[in-house]
Structures are given as structure tokens and as C-alpha cells.
Amino acid sequence: MRKFKAESKKLLDMMVNSIYTNKEIFLRELISNASDSLDKLYVTSLENKDNTITRGDLKIKVAVDKDARTLTISDNGIGMTAEELEKNLGTIAHSGSLDFKNSEDKDLEKVDIIGQFGVGFYSSFMVADHVEVISKAYGSDTANKWESDGVEGFTVSEAQRDERGTDVILHIREDDDDSSFDRYLNINAIRNLVKRYSDYIRYPIQGDIEKSRELPKPEDAGDDYTPQYEHYTETETFNSMIPIWTKKKSEVTDEELNEFYKDHFHDSDDPLCTISLHAEGTVSYDALLFVPKNPPVDLYSKDFKRGVALYSNNVMIMEKCEDLLPDCFGFVRGVVDSPDLNLNISRELLQHDRQLKAIEHRIEKKVKAELEKLLKDEREKYEDFFGKFGHGFKYAIYNTFGAQKSLLEDLLLFYSAKFEKPITLSEYLDNMKNDQEEIYYAYGDTVNRLSKSPNVTSALAKDFDVLLCPDNIDEFCLMSIGEYNEKKFHNVSDEALDFGSEEEKEEAKKSDEDNSALFETMKGALGDEVTKVVTSTRLTDAACCITADGPVSLGMEKYLKNFPDAQDKPEAKHILEINPKHAIFETLKNAQAADDTEKIETYAKILYDQALLAEGLDIADPAAYSEAILSLMK
Ligand code: ADP
Numbered sequence: 001m002r003k004f005k006a007e008s009k010k011l012l013d014m015m016v017n018s019i020y021t022n023k024e025i026f027l028r029e030l031i032s033n034a035s036d037s038l039d040k041l042y043v044t045s046l047e048n049k050d051n052t053i054t055r056g057d058l059k060i061k062v063a064v065d066k067d068a069r070t071l072t073i074s075d076n077g078i079g080m081t082a083e084e085l086e087k088n089l090g091t092i093a094h095s096g097s098l099d100f101k102n103s104e105d106k107d108l109e110k111v112d113i114i115g116q117f118g119v120g121f122y123s124s125f126m127v128a129d130h131v132e133v134i135s136k137a138y139g140s141d142t143a144n145k146w147e148s149d150g151v152e153g154f155t156v157s158e159a160q161r162d163e164r165g166t167d168v169i170l171h172i173r174e175d176d177d178d179s180s181f182d183r184y185l186n187i188n189a190i191r192n193l194v195k196r197y198s199d200y201i202r203y204p205i206q207g208d209i210e211k212s213r214e215l216p217k218p219e220d221a222g223d224d225y226t227p228q229y230e231h232y233t234e235t236e237t238f239n240s241m242i243p244i245w246t247k248k249k250s251e252v253t254d255e256e257l258n259e260f261y262k263d264h265f266h267d268s269d270d271p272l273c274t275i276s277l278h279a280e281g282t283v284s285y286d287a288l289l290f291v292p293k294n295p296p297v298d299l300y301s302k303d304f305k306r307g308v309a310l311y312s313n314n315v316m317i318m319e320k321c322e323d324l325l326p327d328c329f330g331f332v333r334g335v336v337d338s339p340d341l342n343l344n345i346s347r348e349l350l351q352h353d354r355q356l357k358a359i360e361h362r363i364e365k366k367v368k369a370e371l372e373k374l375l376k377d378e379r380e381k382y383e384d385f386f387g388k389f390g391h392g393f394k395y396a397i398y399n400t401f402g403a404q405k406s407l408l409e410d411l412l413l414f415y416s417a418k419f420e421k422p423i424t425l426s427e428y429l430d431n432m433k434n435d436q437e438e439i440y441y442a443y444g445d446t447v448n449r450l451s452k453s454p455n456v457t458s459a460l461a462k463d464f465d466v467l468l469c470p471d472n473i474d475e476f477c478l479m480s481i482g483e484y485n486e487k488k489f490h491n492v493s494d495e496a497l498d499f500g501s502e503e504e505k506e507e508a509k510k511s512d513e514d515n516s517a518l519f520e521t522m523k524g525a526l527g528d529e530v531t532k533v534v535t536s537t538r539l540t541d542a543a544c545c546i547t548a549d550g551p552v553s554l555g556m557e558k559y560l561k562n563f564p565d566a567q568d569k570p571e572a573k574h575i576l577e578i579n580p581k582h583a584i585f586e587t588l589k590n591a592q593a594a595d596d597t598e599k600i601e602t603y604a605k606i607l608y609d610q611a612l613l614a615e616g617l618d619i620a621d622p623a624a625y626s627e628a629i630l631s632l633m634k
Contacts, residue, residue, distance in 0.1 A: 500537025
């Protein structure tokens with residue numbers, strides 16, 4: 001018996017116990033080896049001009065024997081000589097496949113060799129306590145057997161095998177407290193693993209599946225006939241073999257792409273858009289990405305796992321790789337396949353490297369471009385999409401403190417009070433008045449309510465458009481964007497925002513002076529609720545409104561109130577503005593002239609409360625408000 005070198009023993013132990021997080025991965029490794037051996041045979045036969053070998057005959061077989069507790073993976077590939085068995089399987093971290101790939105005279109166009117680390121084979125010891133490899137090399141008359149229990153060493157001896165190729169026979173471990181190994185003796189479970197990890201291996205992977213069928217009912221069968229079944233086995237090809245993402249867009253139909261999407265990502269709807277990318281050069285890859293029509297139910301939950309499936313040479317490496325997409329495009333599904341990734345040794349994880357960054361960058365740009373195209377060409381579809389996913393974009397801008405604004409700001413839609421439909425920020429700019437310096441918005445509960453708020457209607461009366469923002473995140477998002485094309489955002493309920501002309505402002509100033517006693521009395525009645533009462537230059541029809549004095553807007557105040565346990569919630573400071581053109585102003589002035597303080601105080605409270613209601617804010621004492629109204633009606 002040949003001994004493993006001491007380091008090898010340690011390494012083997014490490015392999016079996018710590019490199020892989022997932023035991024089932026052994027099957028992917030062994031099938032990848034078999035596929036490599038078929039590739040090598042094919043390339044070598046072309047070099048040798050050997051026309052006895054046709055690609056169609058090359059295949060991989062898996063078989064289980066429950067009684068013997070064996071799982072066998074066979075191929076009719078290039079096989080190994082006794083020396084090769086010793087060298088390739090006796091030296092851990094020696095990859096015969098990598099040697100093959102690196103030998104200069106190989107025409108690499110034709111091969112997609114998967115192996116590179118020289119460790120995959122040993123993963124079989126995670127599930128097997130004894131492994132036999134019987135192999136007959138291409139062009140050789142004799143077969144040999146490599147055998148090991150993975151602990152002490154291995155033996156190589158002469159053996160019997162009729163055809164060229166290799167059988168890897170795994171003697172499956174008994175179940176223990178930690179793991180169940182019996183499932184590797186169930187051909188249906190094996191089929192599922194093949195589908196999961198090796199579906200796009202380009203050679204058929206076949207196995208015998210047990211089936212049963214009902215026998216025809218005999219003609220003379222009586223009423224008490226019970227159906228009879230016969231059991232038989234049928235050889236099935238487990239893998240679908242065609243990696244649809246490697247095809248150019250012209251080579252596949254929309255139906256095929258849609259079917260692939262629905263099948264793979266468990267969606268009942270066709271995707272909203274399909275993006276196919278093919279890159280060659282320093283980093284080569286194929287990507288097939290889908291924007292779903294509807295968000296998965298858990299999209300905004302903590303449990304949602306985003307990411308695209310990552311393949312390398314048609315073998316699945318990761319089901320959901322997060323690093324290939326920015327957070328804000330987390331709803332994108334799809335596949336990225338690249339032979340150039342720096343995989344780590346277990347091929348379960350990948351190193352965070354330049355290649356990956358480069359791919360992410362491309363994907364990000366492409367998804368954005370595709371959405372912009374939809375926005376431009378199919379507005380209705382985009383609006384529907386934005387209604388479902390747009391919240392995530394706004395949240396991403398806010399959450400990254402504006403870092404993602406250049407990526408996302410042109411994908412945002414806000415409801416225009418003027419056009420009564422969603423518009424982009426750029427469309428808002430296109431319709432701005434010549435002398436307009438800022439982008440106006442209003443923040444509140446619903447579009448309907450906002451559109452009626454005095455601050456909005458007065459802006460509209462002056463022909464300024466206002467973006468109506470009913471989404472909690474809206475104002476925070478706009479604050480994070482800060483400026484769009486050098487235009488700042490301004491809440492229409494901000495006191496500092498003044499639509500009035502110079503003349504109107506002068507008049508208001510004079511009115512404030514003339515009515516200082518009246519406004520003092522009103523302010524006195526309202527106490528700390530308001531910082532002051534003033535003559536408005538913004539109002540057209542409404543009698544009065546409130547504006548925010550300082551950084552906390554009315555909408556933000558409302559939003560913050562919804563947080564159950566926040567203490568010392570900042571509140572907006574309110575200013576009560578009275579419309580000098582409204583009849584109520586005359587009534588107030590008359591009351592002042594008549595020295596009717598009680599009337600002024602009652603009116604002040606009613607006006608303030610109804611201004612709060614018009615903004616969708618709560619009033620402090622609804623009972624007192626209705627009492628005051630009733631007293632007027634009496
Ligand atoms: P890797 O596949 O990364 O090279 P492995 O440890 O899985 O590493 O395999 C080691 C080597 O053994 C391979 O490079 C290949 O030369 C050889 N080998 C493994 N399985 C087979 C097979 N089924 N047919 C032919 N050669 C094989």
C-alpha cells in the first residue's frame with residue numbers, strides 16, 4: 001500500500017470536514033470531472049483524427065445499488081492509466097484537468113474544462129467511507145482500479161472494464177446523528193441534485209428511474225376487479241443541457257425565454273423585460289436577466305434573499321449571488337455564467353475581485369438602460385412597474401444618503417398636480433416657468449388630499465406645478481437627492497417659500513403692521529401652537545393656511561408621529577397665514593374694531609383647526625372644535 005504524505009492526510013481531513021459547507025456538492029464535483037473527461041476525449045480524438053468517436057455517444061451515467069449501498073458515476077470519457085490514477089487521485093491539489101487545459105497544443109475553443117483545483121474528487125469522502133475508481137484509458141487495453149478509504153492511503157491494481165472510461169463507485173456512509181446519507185441511494189434524490197447543480201452540463205447525464213403503469217383490464221374481469229400494475233425501469237436524461245443564456249437573442253424565441261423564466265424563478269407571469277448580455281475580453285460572461293412584472297410577496301421583508309444565479313462553465317456555483325446586483329435592483333432575477341471568476345477552492349464562494357465588480361457594473365448599467373427604455377417607449381408599463389417597485393428606488397436613495405441618486409433619480413416618478421399624472425423630474429424641469437428657481441413638492445397622505453391643500457392650490461393658481469408626494473419615504477428621498485440638475489427641492493408648505501410679487505409682499509407687510517393688534521390677540525388665543533399669525537401672500541381662495549417655520553415640514557411631522565416609540569419627536573413650528581382677500585379677514589377686522597376679543601379668539605381657534613384639517617393633520621381637541629362651529633350656527 002502506498003501511503004499518503006502526511007500533509008496530504010491533513011489536507012484530506014480538512015477537505016472532508018471543512019472546505020465544503022454542503023455535503024451534496026460531491027455529486028456536482030464528480031459529474032464535472034466526468035464532463036471534463038468527455039471534453040478531453042473529444043478534443044483528443046479530433047487531434048488524432050479518430051473518427052470512431054462521435055460527440056453524440058459521449059455520456060455520463062449515475063446508478064444506485066441500495067443493497068450494496070453504492071452510488072456509481074460513470075463516463076465513457078478519456079479514462080486514466082495506472083500512472084494517471086496514481087498521479088491525479090494520489091496527489092491532493094494536483095489537477096490533471098488544469099494540466100490538460102494548460103498544455104499548449106490544445107484548441108481551447110472546443111473545451112470548457114471545469115476542473116482546476118485538484119480537490120473536487122476528494123469531496124466524495126464526505127459521503128463515502130470507501131471509494132473505488134475503475135478506469136480504462138483511451139487507447140489502452142487494460143483497466144485499473146484505484147481504491148481508498150480516504151484515511152491511510154490508496155491502492156492501484158489491475159481490474160476489469162470492457163469499455164473505455166471511468167466508474168467512480170462510492171460506498172455510501174451509514175446515517176449518523178448529524179447527517180442522513182441514505183438519500184444518496186435514492187435515484188430520485190440524485191436526479192434532483194443533478195438538476196440543481198448540473199442541469200447545463202452539455203453531455204447527457206442519465207439514470208434508471210423506476211416507474212409503474214396500470215395493466216390493461218382483462219376482458220373477462222368481474223366487478224370486483226382491482227387494477228394491476230407493472231413495475232419497470234426507464235432510462236431518463238436528467239439534465240436539460242442547453243444553457244439558454246449562452247444563446248444570442250436572435251437564436252431564442254421570446255416564448256422560450258419566458259418559459260425558462262417562469263420555470264426557473266417560479267413565477268406565473270411572463271417577465272416584464274428580458275435582458276441578455278454577452279461579453280468577451282478580459283472578463284467573458286453570458287448573462288440572462290429578467291425584471292419581473294410583480295414583486296415577490298416577500299420583496300420588502302427581511303427574509304427576502306436577492307441575487308442572481310451564478311454559473312461557471314455551465315455548473316451552478318451559487319443559487320443567489322448578491323454581489324452581482326446593487327440592492328436597489330434586488331428584484332432582478334436571472335443567471336450569470338462566467339468562466340473567468342476567481343472561485344475559491346470549494347467553488348461555493350467567490351473572491352471579491354475585479355472581475356466580479358466589472359460584471360456588476362455592466363449589469364447595473366444595463367438594467368438601468370432597459371428601465372429607461374421602458375419609461376421612454378412604454379410609459380404605461382413603466383408606470384405600472386414603478387407603482388410596484390418604485391418605493392424601493394426611493395428607499396435606496398435615502399438609505400445610501402444619496403449615493404445612488406445618479407443611478408436612480410431619472411427612474412423616479414412623482415405625481416404632478418398640474419398634469420394630474422406621474423411625471424419624471426426631468427419632465428418637471430421641462431415645464432418649469434422661466435423664473436422658477438426650485439422644484440416644488442407637497443408631502444402628505446394621499447394625492448387626492450394633497451391636491452386640495454391650500455398651499456398646493458395657491459401654487460397652481462400662480463401656474464407653478466407641484467409634485468404630490470404621498471409616500472412616507474418621498475420627502476426623505478427628495479432631501480437625499482438634494483438637487484436635481486442644480487434645482488433644489490422646496491416644500492410648498494414652507495413659510496420661507498413665497499409666491500407673492502414684490503408688490504404683494506409690501507402690501508402684506510403693511511397689513512401686518514396695520515393689524516398687529518388683531519394678530520396679537522389671535523396668537524394669544526392659540527398660545528404655543530403657532531409662532532405667529534401673518535397676512536398671506538400665497539393664498540388665492542382659501543381663508544387661511546398653515547406653513548412650517550423651520551426645517552421640519554408639516555408632512556415630516558405627520559410621518560414622525562407614526563413612529564410608536566420615538567421620544568421627543570420633532571414637531572413642525574406652525575405659522576397661521578390669513579388670506580387678506582378673503583371675506584373672513586373683514587369679519588376679523590370688524591371684530592377688532594368692535595373690541596370683541598372673545599369673537600376673535602373663537603375665530604382664531606376655528607381657523608387654525610380647519611387649516612390643520614386641510615393639511616391632513618390632527619387637531620388637538622376635536623370636541624372643542626365642533627362646539628365652536630355649533631355655537632356659530634346657533
Ligand atoms: P479537478 O477536477 O479540479 O482537477 P479533482 O480532484 O476533482 O480535481 O480531480 C483530479 C484529477 O483527476 C482531474 O484533474 C482529472 O485529471 C482526474 N480525474 C478525475 N475524475 C476523472 C474522470 N472521471 N475521468 C478522467 N479523469 C478524471
